[in-house]
Amino acid sequence: MKFIKHTTVISLIILFTSCSITKKLEKSIVGKWQISSVKFDNTEEMSDAFSKITNDMLIGAYIDFKSDKTYKISILNKVKNGTWHISEDGKKILTSENDKYFEIVSLLENVLTLKSVKKSKILLMVLKK
Secondary structure (H helix, E strand, C coil): CHHHHHHHHHHHHHHHHHHHHHHHHHHHHCEEEEEEEEEECCCCCCCHHHHHHHHHHCCCCEEEECCCCEEEEEECCEEEEEEEEECCCCCEEEECCCCEEEEEEEECCCEEEEEEEECCEEEEEEEEC
């Protein structure tokens, strides 16, 4: 009987702790993030010309994670909308597109580094609030 009580208490503590961590992470992510740089994961080194073209294309590009769990991505004046939520382990931002998610590489106060994964295409993005 004691075992069942202890197991129940420990399970509840773990559940509440993980929920609060996810909620804190969500609050940190909510906001408009400017895409400051990108790098394709399958390339060793981008040429200077390609890097300049890519960075020029990113002027004005952003991802807006809203508190109502919707997002808007704007790149090259093309806007895409969807929904998002944090994975249970807190390591991914899952989207309404089944084959697309963002792996959270790092999150600082005003800098978010994401690995965008869609099918076999991997893109490392640095975003600034």
